[in-house]
Amino acid sequence: MPTAPAHLNSTGLCIKYSEGKGRGVFATQTIPPQKIIEISPVLLFGADEYDAHGKHTALDHYTFKWPGARLALALGLGSLFNHSENPNVSFELDTSTESIRYKTFTTIAPGEELCIFYGHNLWFLDVNASVPMPVPEGSTEPLPLLGLDDEQQVEVNPLDPDEEVPEDALPFVKLKPPLEEEDIESIRTIEVWVIDVPEVKHVGALLSWLKKTGLDDGTLGHLKRVQKSEGQTRFLITHLPTCPPLPVNLSLGKPYTIRVPSSPALTQTSLALKSSLWPTVYAPKRKGETEPWSRRKVSWARQAMMHAIGDARKARVSGDIPIAAYIPVPFDETDPLFRPVSAASRDTRHSTKHPLRHAVQNLVRSLGEAHDSQSSTESGVNGANYLLTGLSIFLTHEPCVMCSMALLHSRVKEVVYLYAMDKTGGCGGSTCLPALPGVNHRFTIWRWKVEDIGARDIILESDLDV
Numbered sequence: 001m002p003t004a005p006a007h008l009n010s011t012g013l014c015i016k017y018s019e020g021k022g023r024g025v026f027a028t029q030t031i032p033p034q035k036i037i038e039i040s041p042v043l044l045f046g047a048d049e050y051d052a053h054g055k056h057t058a059l060d061h062y063t064f065k066w067p068g069a070r071l072a073l074a075l076g077l078g079s080l081f082n083h084s085e086n087p088n089v090s091f092e093l094d095t096s097t098e099s100i101r102y103k104t105f106t107t108i109a110p111g112e113e114l115c116i117f118y119g120h121n122l123w124f125l126d127v128n129a130s131v132p133m134p135v136p137e138g139s140t141e142p143l144p145l146l147g148l149d150d151e152q153q154v155e156v157n158p159l160d161p162d163e164e165v166p167e168d169a170l171p172f173v174k175l176k177p178p179l180e181e182e183d184i185e186s187i188r189t190i191e192v193w194v195i196d197v198p199e200v201k202h203v204g205a206l207l208s209w210l211k212k213t214g215l216d217d218g219t220l221g222h223l224k225r226v227q228k229s230e231g232q233t234r235f236l237i238t239h240l241p242t243c244p245p246l247p248v249n250l251s252l253g254k255p256y257t258i259r260v261p262s263s264p265a266l267t268q269t270s271l272a273l274k275s276s277l278w279p280t281v282y283a284p285k286r287k288g289e290t291e292p293w294s295r296r297k298v299s300w301a302r303q304a305m306m307h308a309i310g311d312a313r314k315a316r317v318s319g320d321i322p323i324a325a326y327i328p329v330p331f332d333e334t335d336p337l338f339r340p341v342s343a344a345s346r347d348t349r350h351s352t353k354h355p356l357r358h359a360v361q362n363l364v365r366s367l368g369e370a371h372d373s374q375s376s377t378e379s380g381v382n383g384a385n386y387l388l389t390g391l392s393i394f395l396t397h398e399p400c401v402m403c404s405m406a407l408l409h410s411r412v413k414e415v416v417y418l419y420a421m422d423k424t425g426g427c428g429g430s431t432c433l434p435a436l437p438g439v440n441h442r443f444t445i446w447r448w449k450v451e452d453i454g455a456r457d458i459i460l461e462s463d464l465d466v
């Protein structure tokens with residue numbers, strides 16, 4: 001076996017041989033969570049070039065799918081991160097700098113291997129898999145990508161982060177159908193700049209001005225540009241934090257900010273509600289159709305669940321019950337001013353000697369306190385007083401009835417939990433709060449497949465679920 005080369009990296013990463021996986025990337029010192037540990041420039045290949053040559057070579061085990069139907073080979077350490085079903089590093093494609101950023105999401109100990117999550121369709125046997133991987137009939141060897149036919153090769157490329165994961169291959173199951181924002185308080189809003197246009201004929205000039213400025217980048221594509229109401233015309237300028245200088249030759253008022261819906265309307269009820277704030281585009285989904293889960297989104301969810309599991313372990317170390325909750329930044333968040341960035345909390349019933357200090361209660365409380373200290377301009381604005389509007393919460397254990405009610409009252413978007421609490425749970429265990437008649441908000445519930453993550457060390461003693 002050749003000797004691994006020395007590697008110069010400011011976070012002290014090194015290349016070592018990893019049992020059964022070939023070379024891998026290892027830490028030589030403690031690294032905190034959320035730390036960018038590597039930025040790898042990429043070498044891009046066009047689809048035709050890759051099809052004709054690249055995929056018939058060893059490159060096919062290393063390439064990432066890149067937007068614009070291209071493929072990318074990560075230089076630097078980027079190609080050497082091995083796969084883990086419980087990754088400790090996330091990666092993000094940055095098309096503007098043609099690079100991939102790798103970031104830790106837990107504390108890394110010296111000597112620990114740094115791994116990313118390749119996806120579910122691996123072309124080799126994962127030496128650390130908790131559940132044995134399916135191997136093709138008649139084969140005892142790792143599944144070589146080059147052994148598949150051309151069509152499958154494209155299909156199984158594990159590093160296509162935008163490929164949709166079929167519902168039956170998701171590592172979690174849905175317990176409730178998704179429900180749309182059908183009450184005014186649940187509608188998630190963003191702040192935008194608008195201007196009154198006293199003379200309607202100036203709307204055309206404003207539209208051409210907007211086109212020239214490049215401000216119309218599609219971010220507000222779910223909204224109409226003009227609102228006409230009670231003889232007044234208003235023009236939507238931008239979602240950017242500062243308003244750009246407006247054309248001087250038009251008679252316009254002073255620009256000001258308002259809050260408008262942050263997504264299109266999926267139902268007629270939601271259309272009417274959203275359009276009462278600002279004319280919104282109607283983009284219904286087929287009945288029963290859920291938001292698609294791309295590999296990138298599943299990986300986002302996995303990282304969030306791993307974060308919660310990590311916090312539950314910390315709770316146990318400090319003598320508490322190993323239960324934790326984590327709210328990541330929403331997967332599709334584009335608002336640069338989005339708050340909170342993320343929030344985590346664990347159960348502290350033992351350490352505080354307080355029976356109500358459940359992880360969810362602690363989290364909602366800390367968000368409430370943070371919310372109080374924010375600018376007063378938001379208070380009283382639609383939806384702004386609900387702490388979890390549009391957010392997903394990841395929990396190691398199904399929330400109890402009291403916590404499920406707190407989540408409902410906070411207008412959470414979805415709840416994802418790992419271990420069910422059959423006797424005390426409020427999200428399918430003893431009852432299902434959001435399904436009860438008369439509740440004024442509904443949210444989606446997902447249960448993570450225990451066999452997928454299997455954090456057995458945080459299973460609770462049975463007397464806690466009584």
Ligand SMILES: C[S@@+](CC[C@H](N)C(=O)[O-])C[C@H]1O[C@@H](n2cnc3c(N)ncnc32)[C@H](O)[C@@H]1O
Nearest residue numbers: 021022023061062079080082083124125126127
């Ligand atoms: C992108 S490369 C990673 C670097 C590679 N280990 C090397 O030495 O060049 C992907 C290859 O690493 C190996 N690999 C990565 N993760 C693995 C795992 N969990 N179990 C077994 N092999 C793994 C597989 O051979 C796979 O084709």
